[in-house]
Amino acid sequence: MTDTAHATGHDVVVLGGGVAGCVLAARLSEDPGRSVCLVEAGRDYGPRRQDWPAKLLDARALPRDHVWERHTAAHRIRARVLGGSSCVNGCWHTWGSEADHAEWARAGGPRWTAAAMEPFRERAAARMGLRPVPEHEHSAWSEAALAAARSLGHPEVDMAAPGGPGYGTPLLNAVDGVRANAAFAYLEQARTRPNLTILDRATVDRLTVRGGRVHGVDVVMDQGRTTLRADTYLLASGTFGSPAVLLRSGIGPADDLARSGVRPVLDLPGVGANLTDQPGVFLPLRPTPGLNARLAEKEAAGDLYVTRTLIRAASPYCPEGAWDLHINPVAGPPLFGALPPGQYEAGVATFLMKPRSRGQVRLRSADPTAGLDLDPAFLSDEDGHDLAVLRSGLRMAEELAATVPLKSLAAPAEGPSPRELPDQELRGRVGTYWHPVGTCAMGAPDDPYAVVDGEGRVRGVSGLRVVDASILPTVPAANTQLPVLATAEMLAAALTA
Ligand SMILES: Cc1cc2nc3c(=O)[nH]c(=O)nc-3n(C[C@H](O)[C@H](O)[C@H](O)COP(=O)(O)OP(=O)(O)OC[C@H]3O[C@@H](n4cnc5c(N)ncnc54)[C@H](O)[C@@H]3O)c2cc1C
Structure with a gap:
């Protein structure tokens, strides 16, 4: 044609x-x-x-x-x-935080301030039909994670609106399991x-x-x-x-x-x-038989969802009032691969939300159907800022896993914590938040x-x-x-x- x-x-x-x-x-x-x-x-x-x-x-x-x-x-x-x-x-x-909007407004002008973007956030949230996580969609693990965050003194925040660091649940564009x-x-x-x-x-x-x-x-x-x-x-x-x-x-x-x-x-x-993408590292835990049984019940009822709890936390490197980490306690079927029936993966993922490392997208050829050369260059910044923030987040993940609500459901995995790994090994554990x-x-x-x-x-x-x-x-x-x-x-x- x-x-x-x-x-x-x-x-x-x-x-x-x-x-x-x-x-x-x-x-x-x-x-x-x-x-x-x-x-x-x-x-x-x-x-x-x-x-x-x-x-x-x-x-x-x-x-x-x-x-x-x-x-x-x-x-x-x-x-x-x-x-x-x-x-x-x-x-x-x-x-995101006010600090994100300040960065965007410096690059693109006053349309990008938090106040100027607010009507568009509201318009988008309404059009997508965003809604809070319904009670019955929480698993034993996510309820324990909320209790764990409270026990460490994090304030509860509205995750999908302007605010500060704290714990809570995201808003969803899913109703009764339908995306x-x-x-x-x-x-x-x-x-x-x-x-x-x-x-x-x-x-x-x-x-x-x-x-x-x-x-x-x-x-x-x-x-x-x-x-x-x-x-x-x-x-x-x-x-x-x-x-x-x-x-x-x-x-x-x-x-x-x-x-x-x-x-x-x-x-x-x-x-x-x-x-720029947000890298993350997973702190693996060993689910107790009791947690596996409760997750299996939830799965059998068709109600086991990807985990819906998180803490937005500030490392010592973060500007006042903002946060540079998402700490996500997760338990359920692994995202990649499979486990035998009745067994699940549990742990706490730490995501670096404001990385300084920068990668690139390049063509491999001029053919529009050819794959691209994509390098996110995770944790590659010269001054080691990203590794330092990540290690500080992994310490918070360990603290969360050690709280009474979570440790009664999952025990520490054998071997050293990812936080203690040498830089190269830690880089080898990195995954993405897909942003x-x-x-x-x-x-x-x-x-x-x-x-x-x-x-x-x-x-x-x-x-x-x-x-x-x-x-x-x-x-x-x-x-x-x-x-x-x-x-x-x-x-x-x-x-x-
Ligand atoms: C696995 C995964 C999980 C994620 N989870 C979340 C989450 O839970 N919450 C969240 O907030 N964000 C999440 N994100 C990120 C979020 O989906 C993206 O930020 C968002 O989709 C970006 O929108 P976009 O329009 O820029 O790109 P996209 O939504 O990716 O749209 C780009 C579109 O362009 C099309 N396209 C590309 N090249 C061409 C071409 N040459 N010709 C014609 N069409 C083309 C693609 O097919 C695609 O449909 C996730 C992303 C992924 C991949």
């Missing part, structure tokens, strides 16, 4: 139908006079929940299909389906609008840029290639996908592009740089690594904005879905103002 019906112009094309893409497509198509085309590489399973694969709906586990790569390192996992990573994630919603993804929340009504087209199984290859303006976007579909044209191009392919599209389009670090066989069009050194950001970072006009401004406009190219997690220059001290939803709501409002 070359020039087809899709190729006729739209006012706006949204490139990537994940969390941010669903918000933008829904909000911009509210005006019947604006034609919007939403392009997603994965499948659209439509408006009826019964037509969606059971694994994507089941909020009790993290599915490992409908992803870009199967059987890959955990930090590479990202969804490939309409609704994006909201279809495969833990359904947790938490919010209500962003496609349900944002596209259910929008789908019927004649001015919204959804193109699924359509992979964005590259943008054509001439004279500093985008002239079209090449998309690969089952039937062949097509070119879409629009007045405004909104890139929403996520922290890995959005820099990849820019790089294939010749927008990025010129030397690197030439090495990947792409003709440089615009030298923007920040594209693909600054990859990558930063690869098309917004920044001030004098920042040579800025890719976009505070409204997502790509520097040096007119008609093109990036509107997803990739523009956040620093990761918030939060799970990123609610911050990304609020960001997309805010950018949609800026576009339509």
Whole structure:
């Protein structure tokens, strides 16, 4: 297919139908006079929940299909389906600190302050139908974890709203075990609008840029290639996908592009740089037979969920009033692998929420179906800040595990605590919280690594904005879905103002 019906112009094309893409497509198509085309590489399973694969709906586990790569390192996992990573994630919603917003406002201006973002946080939370964890969804372990946090004197906080350090439960976009993804929340009504087209199984290859303006976007579909044209191009392919599209389009670090066989069009050194994700290390414990029995009962009743308790805690390196750690006591089936029936994994995970280490996304080739070179560079910062914060978090995890409520359910594992391991061994234990950001970072006009401004406009190219997690220059001290939803709501409002 070359020039087809899709190729006729739209006012706006949204490139990537994940969390941010669903918000933008829904909000911009509210005006019947604006034609919007939403392009997603994965499948659209439509408006009826019964037509969606059971694994994507089941909020009790993290599915490992409908992803870009199967059987890959955990930090590479990202969804490939309409609704994006909201279809495969833990359904947790938490919010960051004032300090996060101060960082963003320095890069992107006053739209990004905590006060200015608040209406968009509220709008996103309402649209996603976020709700507290119902009593019956707590396991014996998560109830004990809440008691343990109280016993150590942590204050109770609302996890999905502005506040300070403390313990609590996230808000969920899951009801009775069903994951209500962003496609349900944002596209259910929008789908019927004649001015919204959804193109699924359509992979964005590259943008054509001439004279500093985008002239079209090449998309690969089952039937062949097509070119879409629009007045405004909104890139929403996520922290890995959005820099990849820019790089294939010749927008990025010129030397690197030439090495990947792409003709440089615009030298923007920040594209693909600054990859920031939250690493974590697990303190394993040995569940007592009593805990295993209670978890097995819960599982048999269909009520064993991924753990829903956490403490946001401040290490000695953290600014006053903020937090730089999530301490998550977990017990249930392992995220990876399997245990014999009736046996479960228990422990306390420690996540570094404000890492200083920075990785990168690079092309392996100019082929849009080829894998990407993704290096999160966990715990690599030169001054050792990230390792120090992590060790301080692991000490807190040990203290939590030693409280009466938790130690009566799980005993310390044999061998040294991860905190005592040499640096290299500790690095070998690192997993991810799956909250990558930063690869098309917004920044001030004098920042040579800025890719976009505070409204997502790509520097040096007119008609093109990036509107997803990739523009956040620093990761918030939060799970990123609610911050990304609020960001997309805010950018949609800026576009339509
Ligand atoms: C396993 C996992 C668990 C997580 N758990 C949580 C959690 O519990 N709570 C939380 O707050 N956050 C969680 N997150 C993070 C959260 O899901 C992300 O922050 C959020 O989805 C980011 O939104 P986005 O729109 O930037 O990207 P995504 O939602 O990933 O959307 C990007 C979309 O673009 C599409 N795309 C990419 N490249 C192309 C291309 N070339 N052409 C066409 N389409 C393309 C993708 O297929 C995808 O649909 C988790 C993430 C993962 C992967």
